[in-house]
Amino acid sequence: MARLAFLGLGVMGGPMAGHLARAGHEVTVYNRTAQKADAWATANGGSAARTPREAAEGAEAVLACVGNDDDLRQICLGPDGAFAGMAPGSIFIDHTTVSAAVTRELAAAAEAAGIAYVDAPVSGGQAGAENGALSIMCGGSEEDFARAEPIVAAYAKICRRMGPVGAGQLTKMANQIAIAGLVQALSESMNFAARAGLDTAAVVEVISQGAAGSWQMVNRHATMAAGQFEHGFAVDWMRKDLAICLATAEQVGASLPVTALVDQFYKEVQGMGGGRWDTSALVARLTR
Known part of the structure; x- marks a missing residue:
């Protein structure tokens, strides 16, 4: 079992993070609305952080499911962003549906910091997230995908590598x-x-x-x-x-x-x- 962080607890992210906790992982969550993160932690036995960086510190893998390109940049970059808290050798797994351009931009920033990056958008809607039956399409190296797959298996119906970074998007x-x-x-x-x-x-x-x-x-x-x-x-x-x-x-x-x-x-x-x-x-x- 791994020490994980999950950023974004909307209708998709909240249930996905819950599946990770029930699979036995140690999960720290972050949400822009702090009360939602606190409520998730109380309900699922995890912990809540006040910044993406705080959530990411000490995590083997950081997962995200937020709204759009700008939201993703905001949680990844800057002094309070997840990348600032992630250790070299850790992995960032992004479930947000964003442009392939921002995916490649953030993957390059992650690589410069020694962080692996997998884009892993999902399909299946809220019901798929709640039932742990999402279709997950991934972009990244074969090695990085092999690290990500057993983690996201907690809520995947199918998970497949589609090619290099950006191919998932x-x-x-x-x-x-x-x-x-x-x-x-x-x-x-x-x-x-x-x-x-x-x-x-x-x-x-x-x-x-x-x-x-x-x-x-x-x-x-x-x-x-x-x-x-x-x-x-x-x-x-x-x-x-x-x-x-x-x-x-x-x-x-x-x-x-x-x-x-x-x-x-x-x-x-x-x-x-x-x-x-x-x-x-x-x-x-x-x-x-």
Whole structure:
């Protein structure tokens, strides 16, 4: 069992850190809102730190799951950042969905300090984090991945090295591109079925068993039909991710016409006051 630090206790990070504690690791947590870190420590038997540096001191591995590029830089760099407290030979494992550019920037800073770095964004949403069944896509050297894998196994359904540093983030972009198109297609399908006078639940039961089936269809059709959008990843965060996808597509010469269109549909959902609704809220703009 290892001495670990976990930075960021949102809807994903909190449960992930809990799985590490239940696996027997000694876990110190940091959160921007100190009360949340204190509450986690009380509930899970770990300890809370007031700065990322304090949390990282003495840790064999530091894990993070925060909001965006700037948040990640803030917890890593500077006199109170995690890198300042990490010892040479320790490893930083980042579960945040960020740009590949900031990943490479921070990996270079870590390397200069003798710290290993693995980018390890996750997919599976809040339910996956709570159930310990996340898909984890990693970037880093084979040696560093081999060190990270047994730690993150506490909440992984699958964990795979996708290539060098940054490859995990690029794979997560592919994941978000696929999800955006799937949710929009499901929204259109359900709206069409309802307006055509069909029983949408019966339609989904039939078509989910064929080529149209998807995780989104099986797990979100009922809540979408009920107008319930409190079941996972928020629209605001999805737009952040899609912005990264679209910017990276420009850099690599990939065409993402459907993704660009769905991003604008999510913008409409934000305009409806649905920034904190989950990503299946795309159906709301069709049924209003």
